[in-house]
Amino acid sequence: MITLAWKNLFHDRVRLVVTLVGIIFALVLILVQFGLFLGFMETSANIVERSGADLWITAPQIPYVNGGSPLAEANRWKVLSIPEVERVDRYILAWVPWKLPSGAIENVQVVGFNLQSGIGGPWNVVAGSVDALHGEDTVLVDELYKPLLGVTRIGQTVEISNRRARIVGFTRGIRSFTTAPFVFTSFKNAQNYAGGVLKENQSIYLLVRARAGVSAERLRAAVKSKVPELDVLTNAEMHHKTQFHWVFNTGAGITTLMGAVLGLLVGIVVVAQTIYAATVDHIREFGTLKAMGAANSKIYEVILAQAAMSGTMGYAAAVVIAFFAARASQAGNAPVLLPVEVAAGTLLLALAMCMGASVISIRKATKIDPAMVFRG
Amino acid sequence: MIEIRDLVKSYGSGNSVVHALCGVDLNVAAGEVLMMMGPSGSGKTTLLSIMGCILRATSGSVKIDGLEVANLRENKLPEVRLKHFGFIFQGFNLFPALTARENVELALKLKGMSKKTAATLLEQVGLGDKLKSYPSDLSGGQKQRVAIARALAGDPPIILADEPTAALDSQSGLTVMEILSGLARERQRAVVVVTHDNRVLRFADRIVHIADGRVVDGELTEERAA
Numbered sequence: 001m002i003t004l005a006w007k008n009l010f011h012d013r014v015r016l017v018v019t020l021v022g023i024i025f026a027l028v029l030i031l032v033q034f035g036l037f038l039g040f041m042e043t044s045a046n047i048v049e050r051s052g053a054d055l056w057i058t059a060p061q062i063p064y065v066n067g068g069s070p071l072a073e074a075n076r077w078k079v080l081s082i083p084e085v086e087r088v089d090r091y092i093l094a095w096v097p098w099k100l101p102s103g104a105i106e107n108v109q110v111v112g113f114n115l116q117s118g119i120g121g122p123w124n125v126v127a128g129s130v131d132a133l134h135g136e137d138t139v140l141v142d143e144l145y146k147p148l149l150g151v152t153r154i155g156q157t158v159e160i161s162n163r164r165a166r167i168v169g170f171t172r173g174i175r176s177f178t179t180a181p182f183v184f185t186s187f188k189n190a191q192n193y194a195g196g197v198l199k200e201n202q203s204i205y206l207l208v209r210a211r212a213g214v215s216a217e218r219l220r221a222a223v224k225s226k227v228p229e230l231d232v233l234t235n236a237e238m239h240h241k242t243q244f245h246w247v248f249n250t251g252a253g254i255t256t257l258m259g260a261v262l263g264l265l266v267g268i269v270v271v272a273q274t275i276y277a278a279t280v281d282h283i284r285e286f287g288t289l290k291a292m293g294a295a296n297s298k299i300y301e302v303i304l305a306q307a308a309m310s311g312t313m314g315y316a317a318a319v320v321i322a323f324f325a326a327r328a329s330q331a332g333n334a335p336v337l338l339p340v341e342v343a344a345g346t347l348l349l350a351l352a353m354c355m356g357a358s359v360i361s362i363r364k365a366t367k368i369d370p371a372m373v374f375r376g
Numbered sequence: 377m378i379e380i381r382d383l384v385k386s387y388g389s390g391n392s393v394v395h396a397l398c399g400v401d402l403n404v405a406a407g408e409v410l411m412m413m414g415p416s417g418s419g420k421t422t423l424l425s426i427m428g429c430i431l432r433a434t435s436g437s438v439k440i441d442g443l444e445v446a447n448l449r450e451n452k453l454p455e456v457r458l459k460h461f462g463f464i465f466q467g468f469n470l471f472p473a474l475t476a477r478e479n480v481e482l483a484l485k486l487k488g489m490s491k492k493t494a495a496t497l498l499e500q501v502g503l504g505d506k507l508k509s510y511p512s513d514l515s516g517g518q519k520q521r522v523a524i525a526r527a528l529a530g531d532p533p534i535i536l537a538d539e540p541t542a543a544l545d546s547q548s549g550l551t552v553m554e555i556l557s558g559l560a561r562e563r564q565r566a567v568v569v570v571t572h573d574n575r576v577l578r579f580a581d582r583i584v585h586i587a588d589g590r591v592v593d594g595e596l597t598e599e600r601a602a
Binding site: 004008011287288295373 | 424431451463471478
């Protein structure tokens with residue numbers, strides 16, 4: 001029966017192409033939309049995920065990492081007195097104006113971190129170095145935002161919050177979920193750039209690292225007892241809070257997820273329609289098989305095998321297209337991520353979609369009257 | 377081989393009931409070529425379908441090799457068809473995506489038999505050189521010979537043929553009937569042929585005329601009578 005399914009499929013190549021185009025379209029839509037969703041998830045809280053902090057001490061009830069508000073520095077001394085704490089770094093993440101060469105203003109998010117510990121600092125530096133941030137008024141930006149910020153080279157002087165800033169390096173792949181890029185600098189420099197919103201003895205966050213062997217939960221309990229008026233979040237909690245806000249509260253994630261679901265529905269309809277049409281085309285052959293003595297299960301075998309073959313071939317083409325789309329997206333603001341797990345899961349989805357789409361055809365085949373073979 | 381008693385087949389119910397067959401009695405023996413003739417709508421094909429366990433009778437008895445099949449459950453009928461029958465259809469009903477050999481192999485596979493005999497069966501019907509040909513590359517006569525080879529897959533004791541020569545030219549029709557007739561005589565198969573084709577009547581051992589759902593006469597041909 002598998003041979004018959006295979007041969008039937010390739011006998012009518014036009015129909016095969018139409019079927020495959022439908023499946024490929026649906027699967028590419030699913031893969032790209034889901035990849036976009038994963039990209040959103042990753043981008044929305046990358047700064048937290050890669051921070052290296054164990055705890056974030058924040059002003060009460062902040063909605064997400066980009067929405068912090070000032071804390072008094074005195075809190076740092078309180079927390080430093082806790083035996084479970086190895087270190088506490090002040091950390092700034094604040095929205096500040098960047099003056100473009102044209103004179104226009106672009107908002108950026110300045111990230112001020114402790115250069116000694118590197119906690120909350122940049123990663124994937126591809127030009128210049130983090131050490132260069134020891135210089136006064138020095139910053140690192142991501143190469144992705146060079147055109148947006150009017151930056152062309154290391155050593156270029158720009159203006160942030162009416163202060164001079166010198167580019168000392170570039171990172172790669174540190175995207176911002178918002179339109180405001182991250183600008184990494186030392187805590188001291190960041191204090192200067194964020195002067196409008198921050199007093200000298202304030203920071204936005206305190207990032208805590210535990211001593212070896214101390215769990216995040218134990219650390220949190222100890223810290224919370226020292227600063228009960230503040231919020232104390234583990235890195236995972238801050239990550240989740242930020243991710244949830246950007247992806248779900250803003251509706252961006254739901255939109256992409258709906259795109260993926262739409263792709264699935266389109267796929268099921270297209271595949272169901274083409275497989276059903278193919279079944280109707282072969283109805284006399286199925287009638288002959290029944291007349292010859294084939295059980296219904298044999299007919300189902302043919303239909304399901306055709307569906308599975310179509311699904312697998314469509315998937316193979318779709319995953320290649322999605323791979324190139326994902327690669328091309330790396331140069332843009334909205335990365336499409338295509339991890340192996342998603343690619344493999346989509347194969348199962350493709351097979352399930354094609355099998356599911358065969359149900360109507362199977363119902364049709366069940367009702368075939370073998371006596372039809374005697375009707376001319 | 378086939379024993380039919382008081383066979384009735386009706387469609388519909390109440391005032392709109394239509395009787396396709398009304399009390400048919402018929403026997404078909406091994407080694408016999410039985411031809412069924414009659415006008416369109418007389419019930420020939422219905423009778424053939426019931427004989428072949430494709431259609432169920434309303435009442436009456438149908439025994440195949442001594443096995444009563446009229447009361448068998450629907451899901452048992454495919455098994456009976458596989459074991460006892462080979463079918464030949466007016467429109468050939470070959471699988472267009474399969475070669476001649478693959479068409480026969482499919483039937484063998486359905487019957488759980490080795491595919492190796494497919495080539496032999498095609499050689500027996502004179503198509504040893506067409507094993508790899510697709511139905512679209514064959515003439516009508518050649519297609520029907522592939523269908524015969526397919527019907528012979530698994531060596532069934534009964535061959536049922538519905539208008540096997542209707543779509544063929546006269547020479548191809550004669551060739552097909554010679555093969556069917558040879559099967560009955562040399563291999564003791566029961567061959568039942570529904571036909572309108574007077575050219576092939578000389579191959580019959582017995583001709584049954586059916587009209588309005590009844591066997592109106594069953595005559596032995598002169599050759600068999602002698």
